[in-house]
Amino acid sequence: MEKKLRAQLEKIVGKGVVLTSKEDLTTYSYDGTATWAHMPEVVVLPTTAEQVSQILKLANDNKIPVTPRGAGTNVSGGSIPIKGGIVLCATRMNKILDINKTNLTATVEPGVVLQDFNLALAKQGLFYPPDPQSFLGCTIGGTVAENAGGPYCVKYGVTKQYVLGLEVVLASGYIMKLGGVTVKNRTGYELAMLFTGSEGTLGVITKITLKLIPMPQASKTMMAVFDDMVVGGQAVSNILASGVVPAKIEFVDNFILRRIEEMMPMGLPVDAQALLLIMADGSPAAVEVEAKQIVDTLKKSGAREVKVAKDAAEAAKYWKMRSAGFAATFGAAKTVLAEDVAVPRDKLAEFIGKLGEISERTGFFISHLGHAGDGNLHPAIFTDVSDKENFAKAQEAMEEIFEAALSLGGVLSGEHGIGLEKQRFLKRAMDPVALNLMIKIKSLLDPNHILNPGKIWEEERV
Amino acid sequence: MALTADRFEQIKRFEKDLSQCMKCGFCTFWCPVYQEERIEASVARGKNMMIRGLLAGELDYTQEYADRLNKCTLCMTCTANCPAKANIPNVIVAARADAVKARGLNFPYNIVYRWLLPRRRLFGWVVRFASWFQGVFMPKTEGTIRHLSMFLSALGKGRNIPQIAPRFLRQMVPVVNVPPASVKTRMRVGYFSGCMTDFVLPHLGKHIIDFLTRNGVEVVVPREQGCCGAPVFLGAGDFEAGRKMADANVKAFEGLDYVISDCATCTSALKDYAKFLADTPQRKKAYEKFAKKVKDISEFLIDVLDLPASAYKPSAVAKGKKVSWHDPCHLSRHLGITSQPRQVIKSISGVEYVEMPNADRCCGMAGAFSMHYYDLSKEIGDKKAASIKSTGADIVVSSCPGCEIQLIDSLLRNKVPVKVMHIMELLE
Incomplete structure (x- = not known):
C-alpha cells in the first residue's frame, strides 16, 4: 500500500518531492509545541493547485488522512499528522504573484514566508500588519488557516481583517474561488472567512489575496516600568480608554525581564514587576500627539518610570528585547506550558490578579508575557513532561487559568488556534449548538473527514 | 546503557545545544540549504530532531541519515539568529563523528582522509600527478581558470577552479x-x-x-x-x-x-x-x-601589527578599483571577525570600498559539501553572485581560498565580470 501510494503521488507531483524515508518523516512529525508528535506515512510537496487537487482526490478516494501545513511553526499542534497519512506541505508554493500598489492588495501562494512578503512590501512602501512572532518561519497560508495575530493587532486587527479572496481546494479535489480583490464584497455568505481560521480542516488554501495599507511614516516606542503587575494591567485599559489606540502594547513580567537581561544584558530595570512596551505610529504629527498622551496616561496610572526611545536604534533594542521573550520563556524549563487566552481589554488587571491567586493556590509559578493591548496573554507554567505527577498538576493549574479567562468573558485562544493543544477545553468554551454546527459544516465539506482529522474538537463527538 | 552513552559519546558532549532547540523553526529563514530545498531535513531544527530520534533509538545509521547530516554547510547562520542560541552545527559535527566511529568511512574518503591528507608530501605528489592531466583532457575555460584535474574532477563534477600550481x-x-x-x-x-x-x-x-x-x-x-x-x-x-x-x-x-x-x-x-x-x-x-x-x-x-597608513599601498591590479568583501562563514560567524578585513580594505589608498548586500551569507562552497551536492552549492552560489553583481564592484575579495573558488565558479557561470582575489592581493 505504502509503495503504491508513493507511486501514485509521484505520478502527480514528480519524483524527489514525495518523501518516505523514516528520516524525512521524523522531520514532519512535530511542530512548535513542546510535546505533540506523530509520524506521517508520506510527505508530499506540491507546487500547483492542480497538484493539490489531484492529491486530495486520491486521498479522498482512499480515505487517507491529509494534514496540510506550511513551515510547521504553529504552537497548537495544528500541523501534527496525528492520524498518520499524508502531510501536504506547501513550502514550495512560495511565489508572490502580485503586489498592486494602487489597489493596495497582494496575491500570494500559501507557502510564501511572512518575512519574505514583508520585505517585498517594504520595498514599495507597503505594509501588511498581522505579525505573528513566528514571522521568520511561518507561511502566509498557515497564518490564514490559523487566523494568526501578533503585537500589531491592537490597532490593525488580525489576519481575517486582511483576507479579501482565497482559492481553496476542497476534499473532493474541486478548486474553489472565494471573495475577490475588492475591499467591499457583499456577494452571498462570507465563505472566505469560513476557511480563514479553519486550521486546515475544511480545505487546502492555494492562493490568497490580502488587503495592504501604506507603511506608516513615523513611529515612537515607549517603555513603562511598574512595581505592580496589576497596576501595569490597569494602565493598558487606561490608555485605550483615553482615546488613543497604539500600534502595539506588550507586557513583560519580572521573571522574563530578568531572563532576558541574563541572555542579553542591556541595562533593564530588573527589579520592575512589569514592563509595558508601547508603540504609536502614523503621520509624524499624530505620533507626537499620541505619544505625549500615552506618556501622560502611563504616569497617571502609576508607572514608576516612562522612557521614550530617542531614536530608531533604541526602539529596535526594546523590541528585540520583547522578541527574546519567547526564548526566555521556552528556555526556562524542560517543558513549558504556554497558553494563549484572551480577555476583554477592560478586564486585564482583574485577570492578572486572578493569575496571581492561581499561582498561590497551586504552587506553580506563572510567567506573563503577551499582547496586553488586545487582552491576549501567554501565561506560562514551567514543568517537566517526564515528571508525571508534576506535569498533571501543571495541566490542572492551566485549566484554572482557562476557567479564569472564560469567567471574565474571555476566550481559550487569542491567536494560536485550538489544534490538539486546547481541544479538551473546547466544550466549555463554545455554545454546544455552535460546536455541533461546526462539525456538521466539516462533514458537509469533507464527508470522509480526511482533512486534518483529529483537530479542534475531541474525537468522540464525531 | 553504558554502551549507549559510549555510542553517542560526542553528541552527549553537546547535549545542551541538542536540547536547547525549542522547534520554533526560525532557522528556516536563515538556512541557505533550506532556502533552496524548503524541506525540513535541510534545516537545523530538522537535523536536530533526527539526531534526537537517533538517540531515542527511533532512527539508525542509514544512508539517508548520513546524507541529511552531510547536507549542512556549517555556516552557523542558524545559531547566529537562534532565539535560544542553540548551536546545532556543534551537534551535527558531533553526530558525524559518532557515525564515523560506529560505521567507519566509505571509499574513497577513508583513503583520502585517513591516509593521504595527513601525509602532506605524498598528498602533494598525488596532486602534482593529477595536475599533469589537467588541461590535457579538460577544455580550457577562461584565463587561468581551467577545469580541474582528473583526480579532483571526479569529486568536483566539472567545477571551474584554478589549476594546480607548477611549483608548490x-x-x-x-x-x-x-x-x-x-x-x-x-x-x-x-x-x-x-x-x-x-x-x-x-x-x-x-x-x-x-x-x-x-x-x-x-x-x-x-x-x-x-x-x-x-x-x-x-x-x-x-x-x-x-x-x-x-x-x-x-x-x-x-x-x-x-x-x-x-x-x-x-x-x-x-x-x-x-x-x-x-x-x-x-x-x-x-x-x-x-x-x-x-x-x-x-x-x-x-x-x-597595527601598521602605519603608509603600509597600505594598493597592488597594481587594485589601484583605483572598486572592491567588495565577502565574509567567509568561518571568519564572520565562527570567529566574529568582520571589522578587521573591512578596515584593511578601507585603509588602502586609492581603493574604493563597497559593501555588498548580505555580505555574510554563505557562498555554498563548504568543502566536501560542494562535491556531494554540487547542484545545491551552485544554487546557493548564484545568490552570492547576484549580490556581488549589484555592487558594481571591479573586484571581490575574501579571506578563504575555498570561498574564492566558489565565487570564481559562481561569477563565471552567471557571466558577472568581477575579479575574485584574496584580500592580501589588494596590497602591494
Whole structure:
C-alpha cells in the first residue's frame, strides 16, 4: 500500500518531492509545541493547485488522512499528522504573484514566508500588519488557516481583517474561488472567512489575496516600568480608554525581564514587576500627539518610570528585547506550558490578579508575557513532561487559568488556534449548538473527514 | 546503557545545544540549504530532531541519515539568529563523528582522509600527478581558470577552479624568511599555509610572506605542518584522523607566538581543535594554548601589527578599483571577525570600498559539501553572485581560498565580470 501510494503521488507531483524515508518523516512529525508528535506515512510537496487537487482526490478516494501545513511553526499542534497519512506541505508554493500598489492588495501562494512578503512590501512602501512572532518561519497560508495575530493587532486587527479572496481546494479535489480583490464584497455568505481560521480542516488554501495599507511614516516606542503587575494591567485599559489606540502594547513580567537581561544584558530595570512596551505610529504629527498622551496616561496610572526611545536604534533594542521573550520563556524549563487566552481589554488587571491567586493556590509559578493591548496573554507554567505527577498538576493549574479567562468573558485562544493543544477545553468554551454546527459544516465539506482529522474538537463527538 | 552513552559519546558532549532547540523553526529563514530545498531535513531544527530520534533509538545509521547530516554547510547562520542560541552545527559535527566511529568511512574518503591528507608530501605528489592531466583532457575555460584535474574532477563534477600550481609554496620559500636588511625585525611568527595556498595559490603565500617581512615580521614556514583537518573532522566527522593532524600542527608551531593563516576555514579549524578533538586533559591544554596563537591575516594586521597608513599601498591590479568583501562563514560567524578585513580594505589608498548586500551569507562552497551536492552549492552560489553583481564592484575579495573558488565558479557561470582575489592581493 505504502509503495503504491508513493507511486501514485509521484505520478502527480514528480519524483524527489514525495518523501518516505523514516528520516524525512521524523522531520514532519512535530511542530512548535513542546510535546505533540506523530509520524506521517508520506510527505508530499506540491507546487500547483492542480497538484493539490489531484492529491486530495486520491486521498479522498482512499480515505487517507491529509494534514496540510506550511513551515510547521504553529504552537497548537495544528500541523501534527496525528492520524498518520499524508502531510501536504506547501513550502514550495512560495511565489508572490502580485503586489498592486494602487489597489493596495497582494496575491500570494500559501507557502510564501511572512518575512519574505514583508520585505517585498517594504520595498514599495507597503505594509501588511498581522505579525505573528513566528514571522521568520511561518507561511502566509498557515497564518490564514490559523487566523494568526501578533503585537500589531491592537490597532490593525488580525489576519481575517486582511483576507479579501482565497482559492481553496476542497476534499473532493474541486478548486474553489472565494471573495475577490475588492475591499467591499457583499456577494452571498462570507465563505472566505469560513476557511480563514479553519486550521486546515475544511480545505487546502492555494492562493490568497490580502488587503495592504501604506507603511506608516513615523513611529515612537515607549517603555513603562511598574512595581505592580496589576497596576501595569490597569494602565493598558487606561490608555485605550483615553482615546488613543497604539500600534502595539506588550507586557513583560519580572521573571522574563530578568531572563532576558541574563541572555542579553542591556541595562533593564530588573527589579520592575512589569514592563509595558508601547508603540504609536502614523503621520509624524499624530505620533507626537499620541505619544505625549500615552506618556501622560502611563504616569497617571502609576508607572514608576516612562522612557521614550530617542531614536530608531533604541526602539529596535526594546523590541528585540520583547522578541527574546519567547526564548526566555521556552528556555526556562524542560517543558513549558504556554497558553494563549484572551480577555476583554477592560478586564486585564482583574485577570492578572486572578493569575496571581492561581499561582498561590497551586504552587506553580506563572510567567506573563503577551499582547496586553488586545487582552491576549501567554501565561506560562514551567514543568517537566517526564515528571508525571508534576506535569498533571501543571495541566490542572492551566485549566484554572482557562476557567479564569472564560469567567471574565474571555476566550481559550487569542491567536494560536485550538489544534490538539486546547481541544479538551473546547466544550466549555463554545455554545454546544455552535460546536455541533461546526462539525456538521466539516462533514458537509469533507464527508470522509480526511482533512486534518483529529483537530479542534475531541474525537468522540464525531 | 553504558554502551549507549559510549555510542553517542560526542553528541552527549553537546547535549545542551541538542536540547536547547525549542522547534520554533526560525532557522528556516536563515538556512541557505533550506532556502533552496524548503524541506525540513535541510534545516537545523530538522537535523536536530533526527539526531534526537537517533538517540531515542527511533532512527539508525542509514544512508539517508548520513546524507541529511552531510547536507549542512556549517555556516552557523542558524545559531547566529537562534532565539535560544542553540548551536546545532556543534551537534551535527558531533553526530558525524559518532557515525564515523560506529560505521567507519566509505571509499574513497577513508583513503583520502585517513591516509593521504595527513601525509602532506605524498598528498602533494598525488596532486602534482593529477595536475599533469589537467588541461590535457579538460577544455580550457577562461584565463587561468581551467577545469580541474582528473583526480579532483571526479569529486568536483566539472567545477571551474584554478589549476594546480607548477611549483608548490614549500618549494618556493625557505623555512625562515627574514625581513630585508634595511627593516628592523619587530616580531617572529609562524605561517600556516593551508592546502589551497600551498598547492594551488603559492603566489598568494609568497606575496603574504613578502608583505610581512617587508613590514618587519620574520615568517617561519614549518615544513612539518599539514592540512588543518577541517574536511576530516568537521566535514567528515573523522575525529581520530583529525587528532593526528591537530597534534602534528600543534607540534610544528611550538615556540612561535603567532600562527598566521590566510584561510578562514583553516583558521577556525585550528581554533576548533579544543572544542571537538580534545579527548585528554593534555590535548585540551595544548589545543587551547595553540588556539590563542592562531590569527587570521586581517585580524593580525589590524589587532596585532597595527601598521602605519603608509603600509597600505594598493597592488597594481587594485589601484583605483572598486572592491567588495565577502565574509567567509568561518571568519564572520565562527570567529566574529568582520571589522578587521573591512578596515584593511578601507585603509588602502586609492581603493574604493563597497559593501555588498548580505555580505555574510554563505557562498555554498563548504568543502566536501560542494562535491556531494554540487547542484545545491551552485544554487546557493548564484545568490552570492547576484549580490556581488549589484555592487558594481571591479573586484571581490575574501579571506578563504575555498570561498574564492566558489565565487570564481559562481561569477563565471552567471557571466558577472568581477575579479575574485584574496584580500592580501589588494596590497602591494
